[in-house]
Amino acid sequence: MFEITTNVLKIEDYLSHVQDDSHGAIVSFLGVVRNIHEGKSVHKIFYECYEKMALKQMKKIQDLTLEKFPMIKMVLVHRVGMVELQEASIVVLTSSKHRKHSFEANMYIMDEVKKLLPIWKKEHHPDGETSWVGIGS
Amino acid sequence: MKIQIEYFAIYRDLLGISSEELEVSDGLSIKELFLQKTDALMDRDELLESTVFAVNSDYEDCDYILKEGDEIVFIPPVSGG
Numbered sequence: 001m002f003e004i005t006t007n008v009l010k011i012e013d014y015l016s017h018v019q020d021d022s023h024g025a026i027v028s029f030l031g032v033v034r035n036i037h038e039g040k041s042v043h044k045i046f047y048e049c050y051e052k053m054a055l056k057q058m059k060k061i062q063d064l065t066l067e068k069f070p071m072i073k074m075v076l077v078h079r080v081g082m083v084e085l086q087e088a089s090i091v092v093l094t095s096s097k098h099r100k101h102s103f104e105a106n107m108y109i110m111d112e113v114k115k116l117l118p119i120w121k122k123e124h125h126p127d128g129e130t131s132w133v134g135i136g137s
Numbered sequence: 138m139k140i141q142i143e144y145f146a147i148y149r150d151l152l153g154i155s156s157e158e159l160e161v162s163d164g165l166s167i168k169e170l171f172l173q174k175t176d177a178l179m180d181r182d183e184l185l186e187s188t189v190f191a192v193n194s195d196y197e198d199c200d201y202i203l204k205e206g207d208e209i210v211f212i213p214p215v216s217g218g
Contacts (some may be wrong), residue, residue: 118217
């Protein structure tokens with residue numbers, strides 16, 4: 001399953017989607033807001049999203065992942081709006097019979113997220129300034 | 138013909154607008170549309186270098202020729218995750 005939400009992300013809210021009696025491995029990845037980026041202090045990040053397209057691209061990522069790793073179950077959730085320090089902006093869960101496929105699929109999903117999802121970070125700095133990540137503003 | 142442009146992230150900030158409906162001439166490419174809309178921006182060439190394009194929620198090449206009713210988005214570098 002995949003979704004975009006403004007809610008605080010908690011792994012336990014999504015675990016049931018990857019639990020399976022025949023799966024012995026669950027890998028969870030949480031991307032969280034850190035306090036520094038390229039040498040500049042950050043105290044929160046606003047995530048903006050072109051939702052219609054992001055959902056379409058998430059479906060594509062899910063399809064690609066399940067084609068490459070048909071033995072796994074997966075969850076991909078991205079939070080949008082303002083996210084505070086150490087809060088999660090993304091949760092990726094993968095499960096499989098053994099750990100190898102769960103780890104590989106989890107990495108693969110994150111790599112595709114970084115390439116495809118039309119989501120943008122606006123960093124908020126302690127001095128009140130803001131900046132879009134990836135391009136000067 | 139009419140098209141719709143949705144602006145996000147840095148483009149919304151730089152152009153001060155979140156969306157607009159536009160009448161454009163037949164045969165216009167998405168790159169030409171981008172150059173028209175960003176004509177007044179100082180760092181236009183740098184922006185073009187790092188921007189990709191979406192039409193109706195799918196990525197498209199800069200040579201894509203606009204069609205009636207298209208929803209266009211200029212996509213600056215994505216930074217999800």
